[in-house]
Amino acid sequence: MSPSVPLQEMIRAIRSARTQCEERGVIQRECAAIRAQFRQSDNGGRSHNLAKLLYVHMLGYPAHFGQMECVRMIASPRYSEKRVGYLGAMMLLDEKQDASLLITNSIKNDLSHSNQYVQSLALCTLACMGSAEMCRDLAPEIDRLLRASNSYIKKKAALCAVHIVRKVHDLGELFTPAARSLLAEKNHGVLHGAVVLITELCERNQETLERFRKTVPDLVQIMKGLVISGYSPEHDVAGISDPFLQVRILRLLRILGRNNEGASDAMNDLLAQVATNTDSTKTVGNAVLYETVLTVLHIKSESGLRVLAVNILGRFLLNNDRNIRYIAMISLQKIVGTDHNAVQRHRGTIVDCLKDQDASVKRRALDLSLALVSASNVRSMMKELLLFLSSCPPELRAQAASGIFNAAERYAPSQRWHIDTILHVLTTAGGDVRDETVPNLIQLITNASELHCYTVHKLYRALLTDISQQSLVQVACWCIGEYGDLLLRGECQETEPVQVTEDDVLDALETVLQSHMSSPATRGFALTATMKLSTRITDNVDRIRSIVSIYGSCIDVELQQRAVEYNALFRKYDHMRAAVLERMPVIEKNSPGHTNGESTGEPIKDIQTLKVKQGEPLLPQQPANQVCDLLDLLGGSEVTLQPIPAVGGTAPGLFTNTSSTTGGDLLDLLGGLEPAPPAPAPTVQVYEKAGVALTLSCEKQSDSGLTVTLTASNSTDSDISSFTLQAAVPKSVQLHMKAPSGDSLPARGAAKVTQMVVLNNPNKVNLKMRIRISYSSQGSAFQDTVQIDSFPGLSAAGH
């Protein structure tokens, strides 16, 4: 076809402009000329003027003044003008423009034009930018064309129908009969269009899907024809006969076979055939295989077929083509939950992919490797993962570190291994770990009492090598503070003991204190550790005293406060120093001794007579799921802080939030901290106001233990957010609140929030509970309190 000279001249002129400014000038002149031309009535150059305008539009310049010209051109009887007019309509008009409605009539006329290429223009434009109104208007026309026209028009009408159904869902009904009959066509274009249309109809309407299930045998037949048939020059792509149609049919089969035994059975043989016979040397074959694998995995296929599918994915993993490896890993990730064993077989290849050059592949391999860690392979997998961590790209480090922690938490074969692993991660990627790692690790260490000596030795060595990783340094300081005496003793079964003097240890801590690399929190740790050592060493107490007094005038307020208080401990309360700085008790996760603590900012009311603040490191608090602010709730009287022997009073409290929140995080792999299923015990409604209702049920766990489940629901018309419950109980009762199921209550009871509370009543006092409910609804906050004096199902037990 001869090119448009005026258009090409303009393009040349624009391209030869040397600066943006020059280009703008050329374009402005041209646009002015075009506008002038548009105003004139019929002239020979209309189509090339519009084409010029469309080029200018593609460069990013405004072209809305061409919209009416498009409308005019579409109505022209000349094919060349129609062609450019419709192109302009597709580029400049969309359903939001008013002018688009004006072309509805032209489209309608052109749909019944005698020339099929004119019809095709109209169909194409309708499928591209037809608005819902236009679709409704023209749907009957399209239906007519679907039934009675040549294949060229039928295939276009089918896709037009797809667009109409997407815009106006109800019209799906209109096209269903025609779609069904189109499956009998031989022409691939029409067949493809028909399959797309049926897929669209089935995805939108469950009933239609049921009806089209009967077509599964026909589809299987068509596929067989494509797979087995010999070389067909018209549709062949690298040895595969019409891969586009094959993939579409496979997708439709997937939708029809999902959750349906009968349909799945009917396609089993075919899928096996496609999976084994398709040539996988080129991308196109792999595209078909990929679709087949997806179909097999989503329908109710027999296990042999599933294994075949996973093996195909395994083969993909070994493919040289990076794209195919990536695809394989994405698919394996999706099925690692359901077909875990099958995927495990390819673990070796997946782990190798951790070393791939491509960042996307690495990321997928990491996700998959973490999902594949199990009790049996944890040691070898962890070795690989730690190796990966040391060389992985920075954007993946945080994810890798937290994944390793989770896996270690779940499958650690021994405590020492667990501690080693965490230490390894902290040394390699200490900067990328989450904040809660530090308290978690500390808690782990205190629990492994036989490893205290080993741990403190290791950490001391780590501290000597590198003090830049804050998390590691914090843990190390804490350990040295706690177990410094073990370090100084110089004997250790698990590892090479270090001959270290008291001065060495104090030097190490002082280095941390003075280093500019240490964050304020770290320095806090170091100062406290130094202080603790005053009871564990014998000779250098004076040195400690001087260190502590120096920091009494430190600029950092936190350090200053600590130093001043420690000073006071030396001077006025020296007799209490030993007791205050005693070894900490073992912290248990989720133990009933936990109070769902106070956040750091809150002033802890003094329970002891000491004016000294507890000398424990105040760890960065995570926002508590349930701030059980007992003192606030009940006034001073019903304080339930567990009377732990003088020392560690609030210390466990500082760790509670972490355990309840991280407990939730870590256990997320197991499906989250699900609240207990609705107890078989009787449920009683304890609160009902303004549409918010709270019901309570309880279950006795042991002689003194009780689990209470609170369920909240919202029967108002507006959603409720930030819904929290706080609870308080009498003095001797221990309370622990688990993480709630959520904090939003959708309107009209669409979902509920459940909260489990574990109570321990060893003294068997009369059990009461006061609950504070707070939430926000429609932009304002609400708060209310309810007291529960009797618990259902308890009176029998005589509590």
Added chain:
Amino acid sequence: MCMRFLLLFSRQGKLRLQKWFTPISEREKKKIIRDMTSMVLARQPRSCNFLHWKDLKIIYKRYASLYFCLAIENQENELLALEVIHRYVELLDKYFGNVCELDIIFNFEKAYFILDEFLMGGEIQETSKQMVNRSIEASDMLQETMEEYMSKPAF
């Protein structure tokens, strides 16, 4: 194969063709074009051809000096999308004879006409190369003969 948009741009980020399969405002289009060009041009030479962007998968491939960038929905087959891009390039190649970027610049409207015979409403329209070529030739012929008949220059 539900496609959302197809973009062709040069290595300097100049747009050569844009086809949108869903209604989007002009501002949004410009933003998407900027995002796509910067994302795709930043990729390393031997990386994977698939990207994630918002809730879509972006398949891109470089042919000589042009980047073809196709956005598909999340449940679609990426490998087939690569084939779609390749098919379009083959169609252009057949039509222009050893197609290069200049052909597409100076005959952009023809590139659109070819695309409109291959894809429609975000789906593949015709799976046979020969059929598409024949339709284009016939339409061109129609344009020529009509013009000859009306004795006016074609364009």
